[in-house]
Amino acid sequence: MAKLILTGSVGIGGKNESKDIEAVQKALNQCIKLLAPLPKLKEDGDLGKNPASSKTVAAIKAFQKKVVGMANPDGLISVDKGTHRKLNETAVPANLDLLTFPGTSFTYVKTTKTVEECIATLPAELRTDFKIVIINVIKEMHKLGFALGVLQNARAGYRTFQDQIIVRQKDPKASGAGPGESFHHYGLAVDLGVLQWIDNKGKAHSDFWLGAMDEMAGYKGFSSKIWAKRDSYCVNKAFRLRKERIHLQGVPATTSGRVWLAKCMSEAGKADSYEYKKGGINKKYKCKVKKDASWVEIGTAKELWMGIVKNVTAEQKKKIIKHFKASENIAKTINIQ
Amino acid sequence: MKKLTILFFCFMAVINVSYGEDKVAIGEANKKVKAIDDARDDLYQLEIKQHVEVSEGVPPSVVFFYKPEREELVLVEFSAGHEIFSVVYKYYFENKKIIKYSKEILNRPDNPPKRAIIYGSDGSVLWKNTINEPVISVKNILEIYSLNMRLIQDASKY
Ligand SMILES: [Zn+2]
Numbered sequence A: 001m002a003k004l005i006l007t008g009s010v011g012i013g014g015k016n017e018s019k020d021i022e023a024v025q026k027a028l029n030q031c032i033k034l035l036a037p038l039p040k041l042k043e044d045g046d047l048g049k050n051p052a053s054s055k056t057v058a059a060i061k062a063f064q065k066k067v068v069g070m071a072n073p074d075g076l077i078s079v080d081k082g083t084h085r086k087l088n089e090t091a092v093p094a095n096l097d098l099l100t101f102p103g104t105s106f107t108y109v110k111t112t113k114t115v116e117e118c119i120a121t122l123p124a125e126l127r128t129d130f131k132i133v134i135i136n137v138i139k140e141m142h143k144l145g146f147a148l149g150v151l152q153n154a155r156a157g158y159r160t161f162q163d164q165i166i167v168r169q170k171d172p173k174a175s176g177a178g179p180g181e182s183f184h185h186y187g188l189a190v191d192l193g194v195l196q197w198i199d200n201k202g203k204a205h206s207d208f209w210l211g212a213m214d215e216m217a218g219y220k221g222f223s224s225k226i227w228a229k230r231d232s233y234c235v236n237k238a239f240r241l242r243k244e245r246i247h248l249q250g251v252p253a254t255t256s257g258r259v260w261l262a263k264c265m266s267e268a269g270k271a272d273s274y275e276y277k278k279g280g281i282n283k284k285y286k287c288k289v290k291k292d293a294s295w296v297e298i299g300t301a302k303e304l305w306m307g308i309v310k311n312v313t314a315e316q317k318k319k320i321i322k323h324f325k326a327s328e329n330i331a332k333t334i335n336i337q
Numbered sequence B: 001m002k003k004l005t006i007l008f009f010c011f012m013a014v015i016n017v018s019y020g021e022d023k024v025a026i027g028e029a030n031k032k033v034k035a036i037d038d039a040r041d042d043l044y045q046l047e048i049k050q051h052v053e054v055s056e057g058v059p060p061s062v063v064f065f066y067k068p069e070r071e072e073l074v075l076v077e078f079s080a081g082h083e084i085f086s087v088v089y090k091y092y093f094e095n096k097k098i099i100k101y102s103k104e105i106l107n108r109p110d111n112p113p114k115r116a117i118i119y120g121s122d123g124s125v126l127w128k129n130t131i132n133e134p135v136i137s138v139k140n141i142l143e144i145y146s147l148n149m150r151l152i153q154d155a156s157k158y
Helices: A018-030 A055-068 A082-090 A115-119 A128-143 A161-170 A222-232 A257-269 A301-305 A314-330 B002-019 B021-038 B138-155
Strands: A098-100 A107-109 A147-150 A189-199 A247-249 A273-276 A284-288 A296-300 B044-049 B058-066 B073-082 B085-094 B097-106 B115-119 B125-128
Touching (some): A018 A055, A128 A189, A128 A222, A161 A301, A257 A284, A257 A314, B021 B097, B058 B138, B073 B138
Antiparallel strands (some): A147 A189, A273 A284, A284 A296, B044 B058, B058 B073, B073 B085, B085 B097, B097 B115, B115 B125
């Protein structure tokens, strides 16, 4: 709506200029749904002989209680104070269908994206069981009015080993996973962000990480509620990582992608086994080849990707690189308990 | 090109009028910040870093940069990697007073602008393009630095 401009206060003990009263009545009517079961107010610029018992003051009090969150509503709107500001944030043209986020006073409008559009962003490589959980998360969040999905062209869905290299080349500080070490290779991870949300003025935001929402005064603290809601639909079948907001994976957060890569390589190797020792800084893999029963350190995933293999013969090296490369396909279906 | 130059000068004039003395102070602050950035390689560092198995992102690490003499803290930088992008926070100090705070999000596809707050010598805000306060308060940053320095010193006593 146009900004609610007041020349003086309105309500109990207010200046109560007629045109200010009328402006307040109009603004309250624009968010009357939030004040149910109160009926729409007459926009007549009048509080009657006894303002305290007027329907307009009753609506101001209801607004203060339900939307502003005041424990003891005083029924007075002072210029540029809390109730006035909140009313400005909340009031929208009547043709907008306003929603309130469960358990909060945040208001917004339902996304214009369909649930099918959201689901269509999921990568084809996602494993069936994990996909079912993620689709359910998308559906539930869509019921609440938010379009969640996977950002295209941002490597937020399935990643090849090469993709992981590119991610790290673009920003070495961004990802700790080398090629083969991310659950995005396994069809078991998606970065599920917000494709679109619409604020209570009707403005649509493409705001995947909710960074824009975080900077809007009227929505302070709202993004964490949205993420928490998203996570509540994961029901111990999709897991978030402690320090990543948008990433969800089909295995618990402490599962090591590196142990999984070693398993994939062992699967490819058949007679040769690979292992990854947890902990340490260097993230190196070890290999036990058939002829030689002792473990040898062969290097990091990135080194293997570059064709560098340490402590082995030229013949063994060839085999190990082959096993590493074969892991990319094995990763798509392997099951590790 | 000519048009652009004229516009630019008009713009400068507007800034001059509206900021006045603050503009001088902001210029001073930026000079100090640049001097700290330039001296970065000569500064000593105290680093706090996690080594954990989690592989998708990069756990946050904190680096305190200080002058070798008197161990005066001049820059605190922490960064965290979020799979395809990273966030870098910086605090610049002089004599235990904050000069500048910045938050930069690198390589994120929606390319958010760099955020910064520049402070005056009395701690007041001279300029900012963000509504946010520093992610960790300046007071806490200074306390954490001195506690960690004390820890390091105590550990080397015996
Ligand atoms: Zn991810």
